[in-house]
Amino acid sequence: MDVLTGRTQAELEELLGPSSGPAPLPPYRAAQIFRWISRGARSFEAMTDLPRELRAALGERFSLSSVEAAARLREPGDETEKLTLRLRDGLGIEAVLLSDGAGRKTACLSSQAGCPMGCVFCKTGSLGFRRNLEAAEIVEQFLRLRDGPGDAPRDISRIVVMGMGEPLLNLGELRQALAVLTSPGGCGISKRHITISTCGMAEGIRDLAEHGPRVGLALSLTTADEALRRRLMPVSAAHPLTELKKALRYYQAREGRRITLEMVLLEGINTRKADAEALEDFVRGLETVVNLIPWNAVEGLSFERAPLRSPGSGELAAFTGELARRGIKATMRRRKGSRIGGACGQLAGDLGTGSYSLQSAGRIATPPKRS
Numbered sequence: 001m002d003v004l005t006g007r008t009q010a011e012l013e014e015l016l017g018p019s020s021g022p023a024p025l026p027p028y029r030a031a032q033i034f035r036w037i038s039r040g041a042r043s044f045e046a047m048t049d050l051p052r053e054l055r056a057a058l059g060e061r062f063s064l065s066s067v068e069a070a071a072r073l074r075e076p077g078d079e080t081e082k083l084t085l086r087l088r089d090g091l092g093i094e095a096v097l098l099s100d101g102a103g104r105k106t107a108c109l110s111s112q113a114g115c116p117m118g119c120v121f122c123k124t125g126s127l128g129f130r131r132n133l134e135a136a137e138i139v140e141q142f143l144r145l146r147d148g149p150g151d152a153p154r155d156i157s158r159i160v161v162m163g164m165g166e167p168l169l170n171l172g173e174l175r176q177a178l179a180v181l182t183s184p185g186g187c188g189i190s191k192r193h194i195t196i197s198t199c200g201m202a203e204g205i206r207d208l209a210e211h212g213p214r215v216g217l218a219l220s221l222t223t224a225d226e227a228l229r230r231r232l233m234p235v236s237a238a239h240p241l242t243e244l245k246k247a248l249r250y251y252q253a254r255e256g257r258r259i260t261l262e263m264v265l266l267e268g269i270n271t272r273k274a275d276a277e278a279l280e281d282f283v284r285g286l287e288t289v290v291n292l293i294p295w296n297a298v299e300g301l302s303f304e305r306a307p308l309r310s311p312g313s314g315e316l317a318a319f320t321g322e323l324a325r326r327g328i329k330a331t332m333r334r335r336k337g338s339r340i341g342g343a344c345g346q347l348a349g350d351l352g353t354g355s356y357s358l359q360s361a362g363r364i365a366t367p368p369k370r371s
């Protein structure tokens with residue numbers, strides 16, 4: 001059955017109107033349906049301003065959902081929530097709801113099931129790549145994250161595409177999903193409140209600069225030391241830093257927006273003076289803010305046979321001091337959601353055979369106590 005979620009209002013008008021055969025619907029009906037979907041309606045029955053016969057007819061031809069069920073985990077204390085969605089082909093993907101101190105909520109969405117880039121510090125990367133997500137599967141992450149414990153959807157005003165996968169390898173479907181999510185007749189998320197994070201696909205950055213959407217950009221730099229970066233992010237070998245910097249400058253000249261540089265910090269690896277020096281060189285000529293992310297633990301990951309670790313407070317202070325001395329603006333990301341495996345780089349879902357057991361769909365569970 002055709003899924004209606006993930007289509008723009010104009011596409012719904014076309015699908016339900018002229019191209020739908022003997023009983024085309026007028027555009028205002030498509031607008032109503034689009035609004036209901038954007039509000040999170042789970043069935044055509046719930047669309048109470050549509051005639052009953054129309055709801056039944058729609059239900060026979062179309063489906064609203066491309067995900068089967070959901071499990072939720074909430075991090076006690078910081079309101080982070082991780083949602084697992086089961087896709088129609090059995091794969092499980094994850095999305096995260098983040099809350100900041102001011103109570104603003106951000107949806108962190110996945111763009112792929114798994115990831116082909118193989119960054120050594122990242123759980124998703126260690127799982128390999130299964131497939132690109134469809135627009136509907138991206139939109140539904142947002143809609144289902146927004147369902148709260150109560151009846152009314154929660155207010156989520158921001159989106160970061162920083163979940164599983166490399167978004168710029170799935171730019172077509174992501175574009176479509178963002179067109180739906182930013183539509184004023186639907187969820188109405190402002191493009192200024194959306195950020196896409198890439199591990200550094202230079203062509204993708206240019207494509208984004210030229211064809212939009214005009215959203216914020218974050219680059220997972222990790223280190224500006226080229227040789228070290230290649231060892232940590234194997235696929236970066238295809239995109240030397242000089243080429244990446246050119247792409248960023250091009251993007252910035254068009255967008256005028258500050259670019260975020262994300263640096264996951266690994267004990268004794270990328271917090272050296274040499275890393276600060278290389279970074280100083282890299283940011284010259286760019287408007288950037290550096291976002292430092294102390295590594296979130298992922299069991300079993302190592303770098304050239306040594307287990308990875310998060311830097312201690314002394315090492316962090318020394319590195320931030322080094323950046324400050326060089327006039328580099330940096331903020332430290334607060335660790336959130338790590339107990340539920342929902343922090344940066346911990347997302348895994350279930351990309352296996354579908355043996356994953358579904359928890360009570362939609363209900364919020366808290367994680368088992370750690371011993």
Ligand code: SAH
Binds near residue numbers: 123295298345
């Ligand atoms: N693939 C895209 C989008 C995912 S964003 C990208 O890499 O940019 C995920 C962010 O979390 C990236 O900045 C990545 O560097 C960071 N990250 C990955 N593994 C991590 C870990 N174990 N701890 C902290 N940050 C991690």
Ligand code: SF4
Binds near residue numbers: 116119122126166345
């Ligand atoms: Fe993929 Fe990003 Fe993880 Fe690297 S950090 S493996 S690009 S999801």
